[in-house]
């Protein structure tokens with residue numbers, strides 16, 4: 001591939017690139033389910049840098065890279081010089097001379113950008129305070145799968161046009177990424193957050209104000225929605241605000257009443273980890289409309305497609 005690409009935010013790719021990635025993810029998932037060996041990344045190495053905790057992101061990237069024939073190096077702040085103030089630019093220069101691709105989970109998006117600017121190899125955002133693009137990649141693939149739009153005849157993104165995603169809760173990294181996805185793929189996000197925790201469309205770089213609508217009442221945000229989704233009240237890095245958030249978010253719990261005003265076949269999603277009784281009731285997350293386990297599994301399939309794309313370009 002001539003031009004090196006990074007995946008730092010959802011906006012980094014165009015709609016037709018998403019259509020391609022979902023098609024590849026479908027093929028890659030089918031091979032995995034059939035126990036078919038598919039190792040296009042033999043001899044490639046992924047460095048994973050975690051400055052925050054993770055279960056899904058680590059397992060999905062690590063297992064995915066091994067399945068594709070490659071290997072993985074796992075670094076955390078605590079066991080590398082990153083925790084001892086080595087400049088991020090120097091870390092990028094060094095790490096990217098020895099591996100083929102890098103995934104980073106960190107705090108500010110700016111740190112990720114600085115790493116990418118000094119990296120010789122593609123860099124993937126594994127979550128920052130601002131964005132979580134790999135998760136929305138998995139969520140959209142899951143939505144399309146459940147709507148029968150991922151099949152042997154290909155992937156049809158047009159089903160997303162005009163759909164409503166209800167976001168209930170914190171205006172956080174997930175919410176910002178949903179806004180970016182809505183603008184690119186033509187759906188609408190109905191956002192309801194407690195006051196003081198609003199989304200910031202400027203931060204998300206949203207140009208089309210028509211891609212989202214703000215609701216004071218979370219029930220109204222869910223009315224007619226095709227997908228209802230939420231996230232933890234307190235994201236990683238904001239733990240000091242935990243008590244204040246528990247009070248502020250008390251009414252932003254996705255429950256059966258909210259699901260009842262959404263479309264009858266609305267799906268429920270949560271990036272996980274979840275706190276039953278806080279942002280979602282057990283009845284909803286463990287209920288028939290919830291697709292959270294598919295979402296988690298699909299992280300691996302879409303990220304395998306993403307790594308393949310960043311390293312090998314388009315196949316075929």
Ligand code: CP
Pocket residue numbers: 053054055056057058127135271272273
């Ligand atoms: N959803 C998600 O990114 O989960 P982890 O924090 O476990 O990686």
Ligand code: NVA
Pocket residue numbers: 127128172173174231232234235236271272273
């Ligand atoms: N918004 C959450 C997502 C966790 C996967 C956080 O940043 O902690």
